[in-house]
Amino acid sequence: MTQNSIQTTLLACSLDGLRVLDLSNRFSHYAGKLLADMGAEVILIEPPIIGNSIRNKPPFIQDRSEIEFGIPHFYFNTNKRSITLDIHKNEGRKIFLDLVKTADIILEDHEPLALNKLGLSFEYLQEINPKLIMTSITPFGQTGPYANYAADDLTLLALGGLLNIMGFEDMQPTQAACEQAYAMGCMFGAVGTMLAVLETQISHMGQQVDVSIQECVTLALENSAQSFDLEKKIRVRTGNSQRYAGSGIFKCLDGFVYVFAGGMAASRFWKNLVEWFKIKGVKGADELASPKWQDLKYMHSEEGKQLFETIFTAFASDKTMAFLYEGAQSRRIPLCPVNDSQSILKNKQFISRSFFETVLHKDSGQTITMPGAPYQLSETPWSLRKLAPHLGEDNQAIYKELGLTEEMMASLRSLGVV
Amino acid sequence: MNTKKQTKGPLSGLRVADFTWIGAGSYTTKILSDFGAEVIKVESSTSLDPLRNTAPFFQGKPGVNRSGYFADRNSNKKSIVLDLKKERAQDIARALIRKSDVVTNNFSPGTMDKLGLGYERVSQDHKSLVYLSMSMQGSSGPHSHYVGFGLTIAALSGIQHLSGSPDRAPVGTGTNYPDHVPNPSHAAFALLSAIYYQRKTGKGQFIDFSQTEPSISLIGTTLIDSNVNERIDKRMGNDNFQSAPRGAYPCRDGRTIAIAVYLDQQWSDLDHLLKISNQLERRDWNSARIRMNYRKELDAAISKITVDFDARTLQNLLQSKSIPSGVASNIAELVENDPQLNHRNHWIKLDHKEMGKTIYNAPPIRLSRTNFNMENSAPLLGEHTDEICVDLLGMSESEVKVLREQDIFV
Numbered sequence: 001m002t003q004n005s006i007q008t009t010l011l012a013c014s015l016d017g018l019r020v021l022d023l024s025n026r027f028s029h030y031a032g033k034l035l036a037d038m039g040a041e042v043i044l045i046e047p048p049i050i051g052n053s054i055r056n057k058p059p060f061i062q063d064r065s066e067i068e069f070g071i072p073h074f075y076f077n078t079n080k081r082s083i084t085l086d087i088h089k090n091e092g093r094k095i096f097l098d099l100v101k102t103a104d105i106i107l108e109d110h111e112p113l114a115l116n117k118l119g120l121s122f123e124y125l126q127e128i129n130p131k132l133i134m135t136s137i138t139p140f141g142q143t144g145p146y147a148n149y150a151a152d153d154l155t156l157l158a159l160g161g162l163l164n165i166m167g168f169e170d171m172q173p174t175q176a177a178c179e180q181a182y183a184m185g186c187m188f189g190a191v192g193t194m195l196a197v198l199e200t201q202i203s204h205m206g207q208q209v210d211v212s213i214q215e216c217v218t219l220a221l222e223n224s225a226q227s228f229d230l231e232k233k234i235r236v237r238t239g240n241s242q243r244y245a246g247s248g249i250f251k252c253l254d255g256f257v258y259v260f261a262g263g264m265a266a267s268r269f270w271k272n273l274v275e276w277f278k279i280k281g282v283k284g285a286d287e288l289a290s291p292k293w294q295d296l297k298y299m300h301s302e303e304g305k306q307l308f309e310t311i312f313t314a315f316a317s318d319k320t321m322a323f324l325y326e327g328a329q330s331r332r333i334p335l336c337p338v339n340d341s342q343s344i345l346k347n348k349q350f351i352s353r354s355f356f357e358t359v360l361h362k363d364s365g366q367t368i369t370m371p372g373a374p375y376q377l378s379e380t381p382w383s384l385r386k387l388a389p390h391l392g393e394d395n396q397a398i399y400k401e402l403g404l405t406e407e408m409m410a411s412l413r414s415l416g417v418v
Numbered sequence: 419m420n421t422k423k424q425t426k427g428p429l430s431g432l433r434v435a436d437f438t439w440i441g442a443g444s445y446t447t448k449i450l451s452d453f454g455a456e457v458i459k460v461e462s463s464t465s466l467d468p469l470r471n472t473a474p475f476f477q478g479k480p481g482v483n484r485s486g487y488f489a490d491r492n493s494n495k496k497s498i499v500l501d502l503k504k505e506r507a508q509d510i511a512r513a514l515i516r517k518s519d520v521v522t523n524n525f526s527p528g529t530m531d532k533l534g535l536g537y538e539r540v541s542q543d544h545k546s547l548v549y550l551s552m553s554m555q556g557s558s559g560p561h562s563h564y565v566g567f568g569l570t571i572a573a574l575s576g577i578q579h580l581s582g583s584p585d586r587a588p589v590g591t592g593t594n595y596p597d598h599v600p601n602p603s604h605a606a607f608a609l610l611s612a613i614y615y616q617r618k619t620g621k622g623q624f625i626d627f628s629q630t631e632p633s634i635s636l637i638g639t640t641l642i643d644s645n646v647n648e649r650i651d652k653r654m655g656n657d658n659f660q661s662a663p664r665g666a667y668p669c670r671d672g673r674t675i676a677i678a679v680y681l682d683q684q685w686s687d688l689d690h691l692l693k694i695s696n697q698l699e700r701r702d703w704n705s706a707r708i709r710m711n712y713r714k715e716l717d718a719a720i721s722k723i724t725v726d727f728d729a730r731t732l733q734n735l736l737q738s739k740s741i742p743s744g745v746a747s748n749i750a751e752l753v754e755n756d757p758q759l760n761h762r763n764h765w766i767k768l769d770h771k772e773m774g775k776t777i778y779n780a781p782p783i784r785l786s787r788t789n790f791n792m793e794n795s796a797p798l799l800g801e802h803t804d805e806i807c808v809d810l811l812g813m814s815e816s817e818v819k820v821l822r823e824q825d826i827f828v
Contacts, residue, residue: 177580226486
């Protein structure tokens, strides 16, 4: 496995010089990570003592439920700095306003109007800093009939329309793993922030970026809206059954493979598949060469799908995902393993691209491998410059910058402000 | 005449020579075009964007200018047709690139190079160019030439394996999810970051984007848990680590409602409204730990109660007590009857020359001062060829005519 280390050289980063105040305290931490990993100075602002809510979120490193051991914290807060500050207290609010003067961006996921109640409305903050961008990621956006609805990832997948089309048709639908509704809000939150940043480069004025997670989810519905609009079709969930014979998920020796070789765009790969089967002496290969497999109607029929499945699984049942992957791809057949975490970590392609970062989590002494650069930029590469911060790790540096003395800090600490 | 249309969007003034096609690439550049960039889609009938031939079609009738799927992904773009197998067409593409700030493509590695449009070549005399290549597995590594599409990405990147019921085969995410959100938004973010840097320093760069990597980034916590705690990852159905009961429950009208309880108060409100604990064995259901340990019993009891309610009615009832809940809406409800999406004007009808008014997704982002401009429908195939050649590239009309006779513009 590649051993990437924390980069200590001063590489240029795309977002060098941007300061982000990250007020995420519910689900938007990945947005700040995207910015931080590209070089922005992202300061996570955490409640004193208890820390950010993400620190209490399972799972934990070595299953130790302590604030420096949370895996979501460890992963979603890379490259961020941390200060403790209670913005609900008057003194804390004043310090926050001083920080706002130094910032380019605020990233937040409070309920709509919650910041206004603290005297931190965007309108007010903009008076202090006209170039300020404030990105608000919320379940439904800042206004509207659902704006104050209670929500979580599952209910957002539901109200965004994706849940209804995920899962098996013979049971209630099942969610996409790993909180994808929140993830979508974060991804678009980062995109929206950058759209505003580019505009500020020209106008020197800031603005508010309002992201609705529900709306983000609707973008994952493929052509559902257009199919309804043009053909009045209402998309339903179809489990993992073959779309056409030759396109679907099939069992093999150590798991499943996904094959895309029959019907519509995939049909051009059918020939390659039949050729492969012939060379391997697969029982039924000749059958698959018959002209009826060029007929979309037959490919769509239950008979065709079942026959294909029988032939394919008989061939695949004693073969591994890795064997099938290489064999098929060397003949230009789109077949892929349905990878689990372990096979992802061993995948030659990801390793060859140095995709994983392997680092030491000092609190536990544990070596941890995690996803690294999701894109490779030639001039200003993604970089892991530091691990997720300890609670309040940067209090001293940042409060000193704001002109607070040791005495003032001690007093603020005793009042629970920092 | 300057063809750079003056828009008020945040990307106004940015020009993109866009060679992307199919799903993820086109959805990436839609983010740019909807927010005011001038995105010029370079395409050809000799190697047609497969989405132009993908259902649904206007009036159910196929045709290169009739796909609703294509249209949604190409709003506010211009289209020039160029048969890039011909050298003269490649010259014109290079001239277009010289006048652009950004190049995008999602071909297999090496394809753009073969067309004389690779990064090395076109950046020679254009140092500030930002060039995005989003191939299936990136431009380096032993599998960089492997073939794949949306669902092969979901399979490779782990999200398919992790999604579904613990006791059944992986079921995945219903659509080609990586194509629709993870890849377009990660690619757009990388691109916008590079443009920010370009404007500050004058330096361009090459972005090598593998369409499997962002989706793996999205399952990072599970990957770490599996690797650090030596846990075999398993499908969790609708469970998570912090909420119980939590699930998708059937309703009287055949619909499904999602409910998730995190706080003791939410549980006591839910129990008060639906009388769940009456149906259960006596346990300390007010304890979060008990609810977590006996979540299957809770789910079974709740499912028996929710079938007596219509989904919408139940959602309103639960939301009156701020219990996280929502109907698993179908597309008809979302398009015709969702009060929140209506409030945000999410669905936009744009007038298309051949299809008339059809539906488009607006971006899920609102900028308070310089919002998107959803003004123009998807372009007809080659609709802006003349305009781009003459107004932008400075060719004469007679030259365009001659080249057209040589089948350069097909």
